[in-house]
Structures are given as structure tokens and as C-alpha cells.
Amino acid sequence: MPKDIDAKESGIGAATKRREDIRFLSGTGNYTDDINVNGQAYVHFLRSDVAHGRISSLETTAAAAMPGVLRIFTGADFEGVGGLPCGWQVTDRFGEVMQEPAHPVLAQGKVRHVGDPIAAVVAETPEQARDAAEAIELEIEELPAVIDMKAALQDGAPKVHDDLTSNLCYDWGFVEENKDAVNKAFDAAAHVTTLELVNNRLIANPMEPRVAVGDFNRATGDSTLYTTSQNPHVIRLLMGAFVLGIPEHKLRVVAPDVGGGFGSKIFHYAEEAFCTFAAKALNRAVKWTSSRSEAFMSDAHGRDHVTKIELALDADNNFTALRTDTLANMGAYLSTFAPSVPTWLHGTLMAGNYKTPLIYVNVKAVFTNTVPVDAYRGAGRPEATYQLERVIDKAARELGVDPIALRRQNFITEFPYATPVAVEYDTGDYVATMDKLEEIADLAGFAARRAESEKAGKLRGLGVNCYIEACGIAPSNLVGQLGARAGLYESATVRVNATGGIVVMTGSHSHGQGHETSFPQVISSMIGIPEDMVEIEHGDTNNAPMGMGTYGSRSLAVGGSAMVRATEKIIAKAKKIAAHLMEAADADIELKDGKFSVAGTDKSVAWGDVTLAAYVPHNYPLEEIEPGLEETAFYDPANFTYPSGAYACEVEVDPDTGKVTIERFAAADDFGNIVNPMIVDGQVHGGIGQGIGQALLEGCVYDENGQLLSASFMDYAMPRADDVPFYQVDHSCQTPCTHNPLGVKGCGEAGAIGSPPAVVNAVVDALQSAGKPVTHIDMPLSPARVWAAMQG
Template sequence: MSGTGIGARVLRKEDFRFITGKGQFTDDVNRYGQAHAVFLRSPHAHAEILGIKLDAARAMPGVIDIFTGDDLAADKIGGLICGWMIHSKDGTPMKAGAHPALAQGKVRYVGDHVAVIIAETQAQARDAMERIVVDYKVLKPGVSMADAVKSGAPVLHEVAPDNTVYNWALGDEAATQAAFAKAAHVTKLDLVNNRLVPNPMEPRAAVGDWDSGQDAFTLYTTSQNPHVARLVLSAFIGIAPEHKLRVIAPDVGGGFGSKIFIYAEETVCVWAAKKIGRPVKWVADRTEAFLSDAHGRDHVTHAEMALDASGKILGLRVKTQANLGAYLSTFSSSVPTYLYAPLLSGQYDIPAIYVEVDGLYTNTAPVDAYRGAGRPEATFVIERMVEVAAREVKQDPAEFRRRNFVRQFPHQTPVIMCYDAGDYDAALTKALEMSDYKNIGARKAESAKKGLLRGIGFSAYIEACGIAPSAAVGSLGAGVGLWESAEVRVNPVGTVEILTGSHSHGQGHETTFAQLVSERLGISIDNVSIVHGDTDKVQMGMGTYGSRSGAVGMSAISKALDKIEAKAKKVAGFVLEASPDDIEFKDGKFSVRGTDKEIDFASVALQAYIAHKFNGQELEPGLKESAFWDPTNFTFPAGVHICELEIDPATGVTRIDRWTAVDDFGNVINPMIVEGQVHGGIAQGVGQALLEGAVYDSSGQLVTASYMDYSMPRAGDLPSYDVGMTQTACPSNPLGIKGCGEAGAIAAPPAVMNAITDAIGHEGIAMPATPLALWRAIQKTAPRAAAE
């Protein structure tokens, strides 16, 4: 081992370029002769386009061309797609309305794309945009879900006359009813999972380029999965066949889900590059990001939990309305269905569960996966329910959870998932200890002396990561397989290049993936480079989301490394004149078992390429292997987060005093990076609970469309985090990895809200619990303690 292997707290290889300003983000890409695109967006939530007058704009200085939906249609450019088919409980397929990249006849949300103006400079394009006159016939919008399902509501898409994409259900309704029939206590709760805007710090951007000599396109784009982008742009939208379209996702400044999807802007830029014969660059400003990045969450839920007299959970019944926005984004249909309902069993042994989800169209931006995607919504439901149930039956919330934990593995839940490994007691016990739970009473009394309300809240979350076994998701409606690919290229001098279909946009793959190679081949990480984000270099891949790069992406690398090792043993066998079966590989050296004959990895690599010790009939020269890894199950990271906070009842201001996180991510490659992922996830979850919320007014205007109105968590809003781990190896992949990227965002919101409701003594507060909302909630009801 070189000290840079699995488990080492290695500093990141990618950092040097970022701290010196040498990162290469899409906006840093400038192609010779490039023109600049801006998009004219609808100011109306719902309107027919009666006409568009472009003449005055075309005459403006620097304008090269202006295109509308008619131009895309004339070129037979298809609409944007949703790649996951969901069937309603009556068996009918979901109702997907057409989603043209530039509007055709109708706009359906504020920010919808009406025209693209391409000019010599961005400023000129903006100036010209001012001169376009669009004749809108304004229609009544359906902005909230309640509005959209009212009878006589305005219809967004003719295919869905009741604005309903699907009425979906999962679980055994009869068994659940039976469970409730014998309940000693039923806990009921109405919950809103607030709408969020993902807000990676790098706004989306795209540069389309077309090589007239080759009739080939290149698209630089802010993508978490460039290969999926190429597949969709080729096979469904029809820009060009895959061998004529190269997609490059260079350094990407955060994604959190919002850069998974294939959007109108990159589609138009790459298409327009050929139309005007020049590269076309578009960079979103922040308000465009607010308007047109796919939003997250936005559920309204009623849940009921049946308990027996001892506090054992007998059943769970959940009815959710999920806002999908004005169009179905790339994976939107799966988020409130198969990424949500199968996690509603939480860490608990619940015999019967029944879930109904209505996916609805509204005149708002499309909603799709955002960090956690469905699993935070599920965790919010189950962890709020469990906390409230414990309060109602007057049991300690930690012990109530412990009484209901799953203890035998594998555990088949009533909602698809089969949990393969975990130790939920261990995480809870450790978290209680780290948080000094036994002295919470004294700390509450101390706070009370200062006139402050102290609360403590738990969240024992579970998520399904390592997305996903291809056949399994295929049977649930996914249009793609969710394996990952890897190629290991060993150079003659023994350095290694790893080509991966995973994409790093902050996760540190260049370091962790190199650590795996270092561990396996016994070489320093300095001798390993990770190549990703370019469809011309990496043949195929599925990208990074759903905490899958470790469990799936690295498993593919591991499998390719197995092949490298096997081939290298053959080479070593020829060199050392021994049977490959007698060759051992350890610490970077091949040796003949029972002898002192050995050769190091670099020398074997050289021998593989000079090929002097074997002939072509015996062995192929070279040392390069590839692999595809298709997981056999989801992975199930789980843990316990405990939030302890103080509220000033005079102002409603919340201060998080301590945050304890104990997570079981299986085996950990780089603890420093994993802890960083936990920190960032918690911050986003706390943001959802205390600060963030996308607000549309009744006319469909997004009134939180800048950092002046959408409250992003700042350093002063957040605490330091106390992060611990427990470990049960994941049995479904060779590295035992479960995934860590989304845990914090999944765990945090219910932990915060459980702490707040503990502090104020009632459940009447929704996210975001802003100072104003909290102050009102505190005025509304006397604290529980006082009432008792």
C-alpha cells in the first residue's frame, strides 16, 4: 500500500486547479468565432402565442439570427422527453404532454422558452430581445395543485384534461385497511414538502459547435451525465446520430440533480450551431436558473399510521399530491413514485403500507430530481409520523424508533425494497451518546432560564442508492439501464488512466477513484488519472446522481481491475517462467508462490507492451480492460441525525446548537470526502427546513427568483456538524460501498422540524420555518408543556 489506498484521508487531486482559478467550467469554454444566444422567455404563466414579430429585432446591431419553435419543427427536431413510464393504478400510461424546446403556440410557465436570439455578443442579443413583440392571449393559469385539480380548471395539455399525469399506487390496500381496523391508536398528519430550487453555484451553460467538414457536432454542457445527454439528443430529439455528436461536460460547478436533465437551451444551442455555421454559446443568469432549472420536492401529503397498544407500528397509509410542473422533465415521473413510495417503510418493520400518488400538471417550472429525489420526501413523511406518534403515545422518540426497527436482514418491506444489510440500533446508540441525549432535560432548563425554547429532533433515515439494477428499474418503467462502465488503461510505464462513465461535479472522483486503483495496483495516486465527462473518450456511461458513483461506478472500475490483474498475472507468468496460477499479486508486486522471484507492476506493464516474452498465439499484447457493472440490488445507506436547537420566542429566530450525524455508508474510500458530502447534504436539508421555498403568486409569477428573495443558507445560518459513522458492508457490490451523497439532505429536514415542534410544543408549523412563520406558530398555541 502506498498510503493513498482505500480508507485514507487523502487530499483531493482536483483541488489545485480550483484554488488557483484554473478550473475549466462550461462558461470558460470559448470557441473561435462563437456567437451568443439568449432566450426570450414567457412573462405569462399560461398563454397562447398569437404571433411573434421579429423584424425590428432582426434589424438590431450584431444580430445573426432568431429562431422560434416553428424553425425547430421545420427541421424535425423533436421535443424534450420524459424517460420513465409510470402507469396509473387503472393500468393506463401516464399522460405526457408535448414538450417542445421552443414553444409552439402556447406557453405554460413563466420562463418557458419562446425564441432564441443569436448575436455577436450577449449584450447585443439582449438588446435585440427587447425589440421582439409577442402577441399573447393570456389564459387563466393553474398555479397551485389545488387550483389545477378544481373542476373547470384551465387545461395545460389536451392529453391530460384533468391536469393529472397519473394516479399511481403502491402496496396492499386491503392489508393496510385491516391493520388500521385493529389499531389501538392512529396518528394522522398533513404535511407539505416545500418546493425548492436546486441552485448549484454554477448556472447552467452550453456551447454548441458544428464541424462542417465532418458534419459533426460538439456540445459543451453543464451536465451530470453527458452520455445520457448524447443519447437523448441523438435518439429522441434527433440532433445528430451518436457517432456525429460529442458531448463534453467539463468541470461542472455542482448539480444536485438539476444538471441530470436534458434541457431546451443545450438542445437549441447545438442545433443552432449548424443553422448559423458558427459556435453558439449560452450562459444562464441566476434568474434564468430560478425560472428554468427543474425545481425539487413540492408534495402535499396526508399520512396515517396505525399502532398497537404497545406502540408497535401496524400499518401506514399515505396519500400524496406531487407537483410535476408544466411539462414532464427527464426523470420527473419516477421521483414521486418509485423513488419515493418504496422508502416509506423507513428503518421500521411495518407489516402493511399503502401509498397513493397523484402527479399533477401546474403552470410552474418542471419539477424533477433534487438531491435525494423522492427519498427526502419519504423520509420527511415517515420520520415526522414516527416522532408525532411517539409523542401521542407518550413514548421517548428514540425508544419508540428502536422498538420498531428492522432487525433481521435481508428484510423485505411491503413496498418493493429488500434491505440487505444494516444495524439501526448501533447508529441510534452512537448518536444518542454523541449528542449527550441523557442531559437534554438540563439543557432545556438552561435555555428556558434565558427565555429560549430548546428542542431536540431525530431522523432515522434510510435511502435507496447505488441506482440501480437495470432489469429491476426496467420492470418499473425506466427507459434506460442504470449500470456503469469503466475502462482501465495501463500505460507501458505503469501509470494508469481510468475512463469512467461517472461524472464528478464536486464529489472528488479524481481522488477517490484513484485511491481504489492505488489500493488495488499498489501504485501512488499521482500515477493515476481519471478521465470523465467526454463522450469521445469514454465510450458510454450513465453519469452521477442517486449516490451511485461509488457503489456502481467504482464497482465497474473494480471489475475492470480484476481483468487487468488476471491479464497481468499471465504476463508476469511468461516473464517469471511460471504458471499464471502460481503468480501472486500483492503490494504492487507479482511473485511466484513459494519462491523469491518477483516483478513489479510497472515492469509487467512494460512487458505487456513490448511483448517479447510471449507470442501472439499465447497472449494479446497490451494491458487495457473494460467492464460494465450492473448492480444486483439498490444499496441502503441509513443513519440517525439529531438536531438540537434554540428558538427565541420573541423573534421566532432559530439557532441550531448542535448537529449529530451517525451514518452507515458501508465501506468508506476517503473519510474526508465522505464527511464533506454529509456536511453539504445537511446544509441543504436545513435550508429546506428553515429558509428555502420557491413561491409562485396566484398569477404564476415566480416571486423568489433571485438571491434577494430566495433564502440560500449562508455560513451564519448553519452550525458545525458532529459526524460519526457505523459500518455494515454492502453485500451487493464488490467494494461494500453504500453511497453518501444524498444522506444529509434526506436526513436533515425532519430532524429540524421534529426539534422545532418539540420546542414549540405543537405540530402546527410547516417548512420553511422562517422566523415569521415560527413567531406566528408560537403565538397561535400555548406550548404543550404549559397545557399539560
């Protein structure tokens, strides 16, 4: 953390400590599992223990008679009820829309992955529900499962969905009109580097497992769902309109404190719909709390791409063309945002930081008998960055040139820059971030550190990586053309109380981002009042205006911009009141440090006096201004934001065991303007930790029958404290975003995007320093994989 991080005490740019941490660290947070409705019952789901099969018999009579059992629900109870909807429709390269199978709340006729819910037992206690679920007599005719994506696309492969023509969801090409020109560029290239790689399947494993509590008010006909969600308004829209047929004004969704999401809590899940449905059916609240074992086989997984990437260069080592072919695993069903991740959130970022004139990306999305796959921290951008930065590193080694020099030679240096994959970067300075990286990582001292490692019998490697990402996921008119089935704006209501305090109700949701701290910093800077006079409310659809929630590093860039626009309306109205109080013209009123003044005079009136006048309008131009001081704004950005950066990783490899130890890690990021540098540091630290987890430790593994082999923390290796080093991070290279009022870009996913290729590049470098002819190792780089690679 920079030494001067506390130089500013408040407002934008200050490293204000997170106020929400007081309740989190003292055990007084209000998580979904802390919510208990009077008289609630509990549900336990009977889940499939096979990956693919027909339900031949399902007998619940004996189980229903067991103590405490209120009712057992099966797929038959949901006939006529909508299935879980997909929120994004992709059109393939032939102009055909994707294949979109039904996704029932409870399995109907078939099960399609281990963990697919078949029946749900509602009972007085969790134990009674579990005991009754175990007593259900279930017979499944097991069918051949398809787990491998290539096998799933072969003629005659078992179909995950009988009503589809094949297991191919879509065959997407981008940009299709570039294809012939790209192929010609490869034919004319002086050098072509080819790399085949796997972006390993991950399980998010947030600290708090998912929870759902459904409630129904018979007197009013209102349904309420308490849930662990990153976007309660979207859950209300999807579940109410497309699954249960509940009008939005009769459905309330509340997402209280949420202990981490990383993307896995964006989506609408069957358990949410079930608890809401069952509460009405039983006229009684119904609660479900996921066990960690359930989470492994019911939370959406992430990544899982297999890619061939090719880079063409001319005789001067300039990039001339890039093409990729990717198989992207959708799992058994289409999760909420799943189709967009390998396409629009991945293909549009394949230019990276480089001025490659021609790019073609092909993605085939495949159904398999596995848990559905959807967005996980970074969502498409880590997959794009990993492909690009690994193939560039391999090209540098094949050409015998310095990997940093090759990147620098091909950097984009003029902005705005329209890429060949349909996005326009508004600002950036990739040379500056690389300069800063070389400084903070002390790359000049690497040779000496390598020599010291070799003396100790270890192989030391250096890996460098650049990244760019698209944050904000907007504007709505663009994403609508790309297949999004919802607008992707954000909203805020700013309510000023009579005594000057402010409550902000935001459509964004905080599950670790620190909104309750950083959002007040913005308003404090705009008005000049203490930050503790501003409260942030979120997560309740009955309070906040319609919003799209938090993901894609959009909270501040989109949600914060809505808050700024609403606050600007507040200030404009308050200036009119102040002008009236001081008998001056509106245009002459200035606001600074919580005080309105008349320009060029000593006349002034305090913020609190103006807000009181708004609610006690004894001296008030009622014919011109309404009483009160409350405004709402919806903000729909004109473009994505484009954070970028450069990362360096140094590793030591034990040549006897293959064990990789990360010795140093440095990150130089450009996030545009910074509101709270401490929160930014924390977001980068966490993201790098997750990226290191993917690179070295984490891997979701199925066997050939579709059984999940990594279904607990005994088999799925999460990074621990001793797996990560102390990080050297810097975000002083700031090129502000040009199209939002704060000039911010987003920081929440950068670490997870930039770190995996840096780690893998470093390990390959270490092995090549010992003369090992290793050009690539697929993640996770376990000791066994690294050792095997060293053996040839």
C-alpha cells in the same frame, strides 16, 4: 472529524486530500463558460413573462435587422423536430400509462410557465442578442393559470395542455394489492396518528449556472455540445436520438468541470438542444450562459409535495400499517426523471427503518403552470423520510412515549429484510447507529442544556430522526420494468501505459464528489502502486465508454464497481505476463505492493516490468496473450444499496420573534465500507447544510397568477455560514453492502435526507416544552411561521 482520520496514509480508508481542489482553489478549473470556440456567436432567449397564455403575434422583423443579429429562431423553426423527452414512464394503479405531453424546444402556440422560452436571438455579442430580444414584438393572450395542485384537479380547471384529458399526469398506487389489508389494519388499530404536511418546493442553485456551447464541423458533419451536465452520455442519447436526430457517432457531448449539480444538471434542457441545432443551422458555434435570474425560472425545481400520512399502531405501540396520499407537482412539462421521483424513488422507501407489515402509498402527479419539477438531492427519499419521521414523532407525543424508544421498538433487526414496498435491504444495523448517535450527540446532557437555554429566555428543543435511502438506482432489468427508458449500469475503461501509469475513463461524472481522488485510492489498493500513478478522465462521450453519469449516490457503488471489474481483468492478464516472465504457473502468481511474486519463492517482478512487457513484447507468449494492457467493464448491480443513519438536532427558539437557531447537530451514518473518510465527511456536511436550508430558509413561492415571487437571492434564502452549526458526524457503524465488490453504499445525499425532519422535530419539541399546543409547522420554519404557531 475523528482524531484518527489521517491514520491511514493512502489507499482505501485514507483521508487523502482532494487533488482536484488544486485547480479549483487556484482558479485554473475548466468550466463550460471557460470554453470559447473560435468565431462563436451568442444566444439570448426571450422568455414568457406570463404563466399561461396563447401566443397571438410574434414579430421579429425589426429585431432581426438590429446590429450584430445573425438569426432569430422561433417555435416554427422546430416544427418536425422532436420535443424534449421524458426518460421514465409511470403506469398508474389502473394499468394505464401516464399522460405525457409534448415539450417543444421553443414554445409553439402556447406558453405554460413564466420562463418558457419563446424565441432565441443569435448575435455577435451577448449584448446585441439581449437588445434584439427586447425589441421583438410579442403579444400573448393571457389565460387563467393553475398553480395550486388541488385546484388543478378540480372539474373545469384550466388545462395546462389542451390535448390532455385533465391536469392529472398519473394516479399511482403502491402496493395496490395491499390496499384493502391496510384499510382493515387501520380499522383494527389501537391508535392512529394523522399528519398533513408540505414538502416545500426548492431551487437547487448550484454555484455554477448552466451553460451550453454548440459547435458544428461542416467538413465532418460532427456536432459537439459542451454543457454543464451530470451525465453527458445520457444527454447525447436523449438529444441525438429523440430531439435532433443526430446519430451518436456524429454527436459529441463534453461536460468539463461542473460547479455543483444537486440533481438539477441531470436533465436534458431546451437550451442544450437549441445551441446544438443553431450551430448547425448557422455553421457557427453558439454559446448560452444562464444568468442567475434565468436559472430561477428555467432550472428544474425540486420537491413540492402535499401529503396526508397516517400511522396505525397496536396496543403495544407496534406499527401495524401505514398509508399516504400525496399530490406531487410536475410543473408544466415532464422533466427527464420527474415521474420516477414521487413514485419509485419515494414509495419504495416508505418502510423506512421499521418493520411495518402493511403499507399503501398513493401519489397523484399534477401538471401546473410552474417550472418543471424533478430530482433534487435525495430525490424521493427526503420526501419519504420527512413524512415518516414526522408522523412517528407526532405519534410518540400523542402516546406519551419517548420518540427514540418508539423507534427502537419498531426497528428492523434481521437482514436481509423484504419490505412490503417491494425492496429488500441486504444489510443494516439501526440499533448501532442510534446507539452511536446518543453517544456523539450527548443526549444524556440535553436536559442540562435546556435548563441553561431557559435561563437565557430561549426555548430549547431536541429532534431525532432515522433514515434509510436507496442508492445506485439499479439494476437495469428492474428499473426497466418500473418504467426507466434507459439502462442504469455504469462503465469504465482502464488503460495501463507501458511505464505502469494508469488512465481510467469512467462513465460516471464528478461535480463535487472527488472522483479524481477516491477512484485512484481504490486502484492503488488493488495493485499497490502510488495513487499519483492513476489519472481519472470523465465527462467526454468521445473518450469514456457509454455510462449513465452521476446521481443517486451511484458513483462509487456502480461506477467504482465497473472500475474494479475492469482492473480485475487488468490484473488477471498482468499475472499471465508475469507468470511467463518468471516461468511459473498463472495460479501461483501473487500481486502485492506493486510487485508480482511466485508463491512460496523469492521470485518476483515489478509492476512496471510487466506493463512494459505488455507493450514491448520481445519476451511474450503472443500465441496466448494479445499485446497491450487495456480493459473495459460494464457493471449492472443486483440491487440498490441502502445507507442508513440517525440524526439529532438541538435548536433554540426565541419566543419573542420565532427565530430558530441550530445549536448542535449530530449524524451517525452507515455507508458501508469507506474509501475516503474526509470526502464522506464533506458530503455529509454539505447535505446537512442543504437540509437545514430546506427546513428553515428555502421556499420557492408562486402567486396565484403563476408569477415567481422568489426569483432571486433577495427573495430566496440560501443558508449561510451562520445558519449552520459545527457538525458532529460519525460513520464508524459500517455494515458493508453484500452485492458490490467494494461493499460501499453511497453517502452523497444522506445529509439532505436526514436533516429536515430532525430540525422540524426539534422546533416542535421546543415549543411543546413551553406548553404550546403545536404539533406541526410546515417548512420552511421562518421566524414568522414559528411566531404565528406560538400564538395559536
